[in-house]
Amino acid sequence: MLAGACAALALPPLYLVPVLPVMLFVLLRFAESARSWRAAALYGFWFGLGLHTAGLYWLTNAILTRVDTFWWVVPIAAPGCALLLAPFAAVPAVLCRLAPSGWPRVLVFAGAWTFADMGRVFLFTGFPWNPLGSIWEWPGRAGDVLMQPASIVGVDGLTLFGVVAALGVWQGWRAIALVACAFVAWVGFGIWRLDSVRPVSFVNPVVVLVQGNVSESEKLARSDLVAVFQRYLDLTRQGMAQAQVRYPGRAIAFAWPETAFPGLLDEDTLDRQAIMRAGEGATYGLIGTLRDDGRGHWFNSVMAVDPRGAVAAAYDKSTLVPFGEYQPAFIPFNILPAQLTPGAGLKTWHLPGIGAVAPLVCYEVIFSGHVARRDARPDWLLNVTNDAWYGNSAGPRQHLASVRMRAVEEGLPIARAANTGISAAYGPTGHELGRLGWGVPGSLPIGLPSPLPPTVFARFGRLIPILLSLLCILAGIAMRPRKTSRLKNY
Incomplete structure (x- = not known):
């Protein structure tokens, strides 16, 4: 469990990647030396419990916003979520025992880890938060380079390579040299792709990101709704004025965060109408x-409002x-004051002037391969969110890392408006175009590049x-150690 917790240091926003080979090696050693497959599964479970408790510690902040009602959940919020995710780490700990030690076991472990990790999308409505592939999303140019293979294999492919490399370095000097060569090739591909990709002809709009910085306690109290509304109107006016000066002649849309x-x-x-007067000159306001559909169903929505x-x-x-x-239906007592209703599925808006845009609300952006319709490919992605629940912690930054990864995977620019940040x-290609930091009100116009x-x-x-992943598992199981000759044994 301690090894799993330490492994979380490799995740955003710390990116202490060198700890990962050590901690995964600890898990592999425990798994292969376990007395039975049940014991190996238990070792994997404890590792997963430590990894996800440490990686999701910030969930406690959401409970603290209503601590007067849910005080009893405070000590179990992060561990409780980790308890549901931990069994996924038990899968590689068990399956790796099917292969001989050395590279075969490494391949089976890496393939099983990735395959099981991808299965987290089927847990309730899915919670694929903090895949190990996110360790490559370093800030700046280095991260831009290292993320480019995700355009082929996605974040889960980056997870696979990361686990193979982390455990491969323990297989001797030849293995270290092999991993080093693979990493050089990885970097070379990233540099080549950044320098060679060419956009399509469509020119995307300027998007004004509006960040009101309304605390969750303000939103829950609903004590001064007029002041909150006025704050967003004022920030929209400021952002539109800046956009029209910086980007004359381009279509402009402004985006307000989730709810x-x-x-x-x-x-x-x-x-x-008041919103569009504040955003005078905008083609659309994305709010x-x-x-409420009038039949008792409430939806978390984003709407495009035209100039009228x-x-x-x-x-x-x-x-x-x-x-x-x-x-979830299995809980026999009520823990939520109200429940929302899911919408019909992903959409692509075709809006004159700003092109085709795919809206995503909050954590929908963490689902690799499920952010844009293939039959209606958008020109850009929009993510509106409210991370105020989680405070100035790793949570909003891990969420932002997912946003960046989706841009690389899909080859689409993405704009993110967050209530308290980070917008x-x-x-x-995942290159950052601009941001508004955590906990500051403001507006930021950004001209989105072409897809x-x-x-x-x-x-x-x-x-x-x-x-x-399946290929790694099958290759590892099929590999057999070389037989030594009888003469050598003598």
Whole structure:
């Protein structure tokens, strides 16, 4: 469990990658020396419990926003979530025992780890948070280079390589040299791709990211909704003025974060018109809001409002957060004050002037291979979120790392408007275009670059890392140690 907790240091935002080979080696040693497969599974479970408890410690902050009601959940929030995720780490600990020691066992372990990790999308509505592939999302140019293979194999493919490399370095000097050569090739591919990819002709709009910095206690209390609304109007005016000076002649859209509008936007014509007056000159306002269908169903939505104040398009969040936005049916008592209803699925808006945009609400962006429809490829991605729940912790930064990875996988620029931060935009190769830091109100206009042609991953999705993982497992099981001659034994 301690080894698993230490392994979490390799994840964003610390990126202490050198600890990962040591901690995975500890798990592998325990697994292969276990007396039975049950004991090996238990070792993997404890490792997973430590990894996810440390990696998701920030979940406790969400409970603290309503500590008067849910005080009893405080000590079990992160460990409880980790308890559900820990069994996935038991899978490689068991399966690696099917292969001989050395490289065969390394391959089986890495393939099983990746395959099991990908299975986390089937846990309730899915929680593929903190895949080990995110250890390569280093800040700056280095991260831009190291992330480029995700355009082919996705973040899960990066996980596979990371685990193979982390355990491969323990297989002798030849193995170290092999891993080093593979890493050089990796870096070479990243540099080549950054210098060679060419965008398609469509020019994406300027997006003004509006960050109101409304604390979660303010949102829950709903004590001064007019002041919150006025804050967003003022920031929108400021951002639009900057955008029109910096990017004359380009289409502009402004984006408000998840549930930024403190009411029901589709039912409030006057407020929609007030928003578009504040955003005068914008082609559309993209606003996070709640929606009530009048039949007792509530949706977490984002709406596109045109210059006249009419709702031109709407998207209802289709993948809800378990225990946050809905309560799994197996829980016999109520732990949520209200539950949301999932929407119909991913959408691509085709909006004149700003092109085709795929809206994503909050944690929908963490689902590799499931952020854009293949039959209606967008020109850019929009993510609206409210990370105020998690405070100034690793949580919002890990969330932001997922946003960056989706840009590389899909070859699409992405704009992210976050209530308390971090609001940012990335180009289609994952290069950061600008950001608003945590905990500051502000607005930031960013001219989004053109999309790239569909990447290999955008065409085939998670099929590629699935096949690679299965290939590693089968190759490792099929490999047999060389037989020594009788003469040598004598």
